[in-house]
Structures are given as C-alpha cells and as structure tokens.
Amino acid sequence: MKAILWRDWRIFRTSPFCWGVSALCLMTMMLGAAAFSSLVLDGGNDFGVSDGLLIAMAYAPITGWFATYVTLRTLDANQSLGGDGAGDGNMESFRCSGRPMFTYCLAKSLLPMAVAETMILLFMAYLAWDGQMAAHGAMPIPAVAFALVAPPVAAFAIEEMLLASGGGTLGGTVLAKTVDLLVSPVLLYGFTFLCLRLPFVWALAAAIAFGLAMAALTAMLAHRRYPNTLRSCRQRRSSRETAYTGR
Numbered sequence: 001m002k003a004i005l006w007r008d009w010r011i012f013r014t015s016p017f018c019w020g021v022s023a024l025c026l027m028t029m030m031l032g033a034a035a036f037s038s039l040v041l042d043g044g045n046d047f048g049v050s051d052g053l054l055i056a057m058a059y060a061p062i063t064g065w066f067a068t069y070v071t072l073r074t075l076d077a078n079q080s081l082g083g084d085g086a087g088d089g090n091m092e093s094f095r096c097s098g099r100p101m102f103t104y105c106l107a108k109s110l111l112p113m114a115v116a117e118t119m120i121l122l123f124m125a126y127l128a129w130d131g132q133m134a135a136h137g138a139m140p141i142p143a144v145a146f147a148l149v150a151p152p153v154a155a156f157a158i159e160e161m162l163l164a165s166g167g168g169t170l171g172g173t174v175l176a177k178t179v180d181l182l183v184s185p186v187l188l189y190g191f192t193f194l195c196l197r198l199p200f201v202w203a204l205a206a207a208i209a210f211g212l213a214m215a216a217l218t219a220m221l222a223h224r225r226y227p228n229t230l231r232s233c234r235q236r237r238s239s240r241e242t243a244y245t246g247r
Contacts, residue, residue, distance in 0.1 A: 004107035008074040012111060015073050022115070025066040029059055029123050037132060049143050052132030056124050056147040061195070063123065064154025065188045067116035068162065074111060075162060101219035109159040109211070116151035146200045154191055157207045160214035161187065164221070 012018045033055045049057075124147065127133050187210075194203040 001103055001107040001110075004104065005110050008071070008108070008111040011074045012071055012115075017073060018070055021070045022119070025070060026119060026122060029063070029066075029119075030126055032059070033123075033127060033130075033132075050133055050139055052124070052127035052130070052134070053139050053143055053147060055132065056120065056127060057143060057150075059123065060120060060147050060150035061154045061188055061191050063120045063151040064112075064116045064156075065158055065185070067112045067119055067151065067155045068158040070115055071112045071159075072162075075108070101222045102215055104222075105160060105163055105215035105218050108163055109156045112155040112159045113152035116155040117148070120148065120151045142200065146195075146204075149204060150195070150200075153204050153207045153211075154188065157191070157211035157214070158187060160211040160218065164214045164218045 036055055036058070037051055124133070133139065191203065191207050194206055198206075
C-alpha cells in the first residue's frame with residue numbers, strides 16, 4: 001500500500017497537469033464562494049450556521065469530485081486524457097503477486113482522499129480569512145465534521161467507480177472514460193441529494209458503501225482478467241515437494 005501511494009504521489013508531484021488543475025479548482029471554489037455569499041447569503045441565512053461554514057458544507061461533495069479528477073493521471077489506464085489507455089501494468093503486477101486486490105483499491109484512493117482534505121482545508125482557511133466563517137451564525141461541531149469528512153468520502157466513492165469502469169480493469173477505453181465523465185456528476189448530485197434528505201451520517205455511510213461495492217467489483221474483474229501467477233508457482237512447488245517426499 002505504501003509503494004502504491006508513493007508511486008501516485010510521484011506522478012502527482014511531477015505533473016504540471018495535476019498542479020494546474022488543482023489551482024484552477026481552488027480558484028473556481030473561491031470565486032463560487034464569493035458569488036454564493038453575495039447573491040444567496042446576502043444578509044445571513046436561516047440554517048443556524050455561519051455563512052462560511054454553510055458554503056464549505058455546500059462545496060464539500062464537489063471538492064471530492066475535484067480531487068478525483070485532479071489526480072486522474074495516477075490511474076493506470078488514464079495516464080493521458082487523450083491516449084490509448086494502455087496503462088503501466090501496475091494493477092496486473094499487483095494481482096499476479098498474490099496480494100489481495102481490495103488492498104490495491106484502497107491504496108489507489110488514498111491520494112485523492114488526501115488531496116480532497118487538503119483542498120477543503122485551504123478553502124475553509126480562505127473563508128476564515130475573508131471573515132465568512134464567523135458571519136451570521138455559529139459553527140456547530142456536526143456541521144464542521146461534515147464539511148471535513150464529506151470531501152474524502154466523496155473522493156473515495158468516485159475513485160473506486162473510476163477504478164471499476166476505466167482505471168485499468170476494463171482497459172481504460174475512450175468509451176469508459178466518457179462514461180466516467182457522464183456518470184460521476186450524477187453520483188455527485190445523488191450524494192448531495194442524500195445529504196439534504198437524510199442525516200449526514202447516513203449519507204456518508206451510503207457513499208462509503210457505494211465505494212466499497214465498486215472496490216469489490218474492481219477486485220472481481222481483476223481476478224477474472226489477470227491470473228495469480230505467484231499462486232501457480234507455489235502450487236507447482238508444493239506438488240514437486242509432495243512428489244519428492246512420496247519417494
């Protein structure tokens with residue numbers, strides 16, 4: 001897991017695309033916060049929380065979506081947005097090593113989750129600097145917890161969906177990438193709808209359950225596509241040892 005995270009971080013750290021999109025997403029969030037505050041929250045709100053915290057809660061799910069596409073180049077089959085999606089064989093090597101694929105899926109989601117948390121912290125710091133975190137309301141702990149937890153949860157769910165549909169499991173074809181681009185905003189709006197209709201804990205639990213289901217699907221497809229060569233070698237070695245002992 002540490003090796004996968006280090007590999008993804010090296011790709012992210014040396015990619016102008018990742019840093020450029022990160023800056024663009026943060027700038028979009030800041031401009032959107034200014035517009036939201038002046039057009040919607042002019043004079044306060046009726047939710048009992050500060051204007052800045054309400055904006056952070058509204059942007060929490062989309063921050064996870066931003067983080068997933070900021071780290072898009074770390075997916076094996078999505079190294080290039082316009083390439084053929086051949087991948088670097090990392091998923092196949094992990095599967096052939098005999099280690100559980102579920103660990104691979106969780107490891108691939110660590111960097112997007114970390115980026116999502118970093119983005120929401122920077123965004124909330126900007127809101128605090130702008131004076132909106134203390135404007136027209138309080139900062140209850142459950143609301144603050146949702147604003148901090150929702151971005152990595154959303155990033156986890158969407159990242160697992162990308163892995164299942166286009167991150168190497170299905171070859172990362174142009175069709176798979178197009179489906180990802182069309183489906184992930186639908187999932188984002190679905191998660192936001194759950195947050196509005198259900199208690200925050202249940203909405204977060206639903207997103208985590210979806211991500212785990214996608215991870216299980218990725219593991220199943222990887223088991224079908226790639227052989228476990230290490231287990232085959234162990235079986236042949238065990239057979240030879242049994243035959244030698246029988247003599």
